[in-house]
Amino acid sequence: METSSWSRVAQLYTVQRLAALALKYDVMVHSMTRVTETGNISKYLPELDKVSCDLLRENAPIEPVPPITWKPDCYHEDGARIEVAFRLYIHRADNKQTEDRCKIIVCHTNVIRYFVCTALQFPTEGWLRLGLNNGSITWITIRPSGRVGLRMGDSGFMPPEKLTRTRHSTTIG
Structure with missing residues (x-):
């Protein structure tokens, strides 16, 4: 099966899981x-507003440590763009907020891993040490106090034979 077909299958399971959680x-x-892969969202979450954001585009946010064999030429440019996306979408809850607020951010694993390192105040150069299955759900919770919680890479809702990973995420060395 082509990668894009696998991606659509993973997305379908993920969207069904998000809908089943019945969160607001x-x-x-x-x-x-x-953009073209979000069609299933409308079927399972029809009331959800959808916003396209070019800041969430895939690439490498920062040169990883230890170094890897895959070396894009655009760390500086893409890292700045991904950092802007982090600051735009990941922040503390307002002190006056009385109920949980949930945003769904659909993007690639490199961006998610960078967001996780940044939210937890871990060295961002370690982003590639984190592994995620395609279509998994990562929850970042930021309380008004600044306390951060993380549930990373939930993919237990997918059949094991449907789980895939990005290949270059394991080419450290």
Whole structure:
């Protein structure tokens, strides 16, 4: 099966899982490259506002440590763009907020891993040490106090034979 077909299958399971959770989502923000893959969202979450954001585009946010064999030429440019996306979408809850607010951010694993490192105040150069299955759900919770919680890479809702990973995420060395 082609990668894009696998991606659509993973997305279908993910969207069904998000709908089954019955949370009140404020918005779904997705990268430009995911525009054509978000069609299933409307079927399962029809009331959800969808916003396309080019800041969430895939690439490498910062040169990883230890170094890897895959070396894009655009760390500086893409890192700044991805950092802007982090600051735009990941922030503390307002002190006056009385109920949880949920945003769905649909993007690639490199962006998610960078967001996780930044939210947890871990060295961002370690982003590639984190592994995620395609279509998994990562929850970042930021309380008004600044306390951060993380549930990373939930993919237990997918059949094991449907789980895939990005290949270059394991080419450290």
